[in-house]
Amino acid sequence: MDPTPLRVAGAALRRLWAGPDYPAVRLPRRRWPRLAAVASTVGLLALVGLTLITAQFLLDSRKLPTATAWLIAFLTVAPLPLLLARPLWAWRIMFVGQLFGTFNRRPTDDWPWSPTQILIILGVLVVVASRVDRAVLAWIGLFSLLPVWIFVAPRNQVGICLLFVVLLILGDLIRRNVSTRRALAEQAERSELEQARRAVLEERTRIAREMHDVVAHHMSMIAVQAETAPYRLGEVPDPARDEFAAIAGSARAALTDMRRLLGVLRSDSEQARTDPQPDLADLPALVASAQRAGMAVTLDADVPTDLPAPVGLAAYRIVQEGLANAARHAAGAAVRVTVRADAGELAVRVVNDGTGAPGPDGRGGGHGLTGMRERAVALGGTLTAGVTDDGGYAVHARLPCDGEDITS
Structure with a gap:
């Protein structure tokens, strides 16, 4: 015989x-503090009223002493305020009241309890059954049925027992339903957090891949130029030749490390990306594409042509995401894109005037701002976003373009 059910039953008892x-x-x-105060006052008055009704019934029909009638009345009503805070204590007091409530009953009575006590017993059984474990509930059902078989008239015993069992089953179904909904809500919350974390990680991975493609190109050029410099310069002293060789070796070692990093970031099934990465020179084409899609976009760009490639890529992606957000959250609004280079920084600004309405995909919840901010921070820059005075929305990024933060 498996001792596990016996241990479970013993622990539940x-x-x-x-x-x-x-x-x-x-x-x-x-x-709702006011409603809570009113409910507390009404509940207290109801408890006092039920106690008075029960005591008066016992005094009139059972001819009990006043102290005994009030004690049984208190045991009858006492479980009610404990139901939500202490369900087991509520049932324990109810069980004691169930036993003592039959005191001095007449043999001809079909019901050994007062009408108030019967209603409270039924209510306590339902609420307690909706709070306790199934093993504990089985013991509660057994002990609650004992007074029925002892004190209730034989012709009413089966009906009362069936009523008690139905109430206990109903309470257990309520408990299972509440537990299932709570578990589903927790699972949905965990899924949303996991999806958000995965989206951020995917965006970071995509940024890292793009940075690899850009930086790897420059590292390759450094290695090639360092290797060919001695031949292009003619007579080169040996120390200088050794230094060029060291530069080429360091560049190739850095390339090897970056390829290893890229191998970790890329999945086995994804094909290597060989297309050139966009930069600020591609902004007019991006704006033209948005205009063909129905957006009212104007571009004001005045940037140098020798901008570092990572800065150009980051600025392009920020403008791209800003236009996508404007189309998603302010469809029909006029959008102005401004790109300026000033004092060693590139200022990128995407502003909509707030006259549009949310598009079909305007529910929010994405991670575009997170990705834009991470691009700016990766280059040592900053990004701010918020509502403008006229109700529109502005994204403003400042990216260092003098090369110090990019190469550090």
């Missing part, structure tokens, strides 16, 4: 009578 109670249900008092 110990918890029922002497174990820790279940966590309390937290009510949203801070959200």
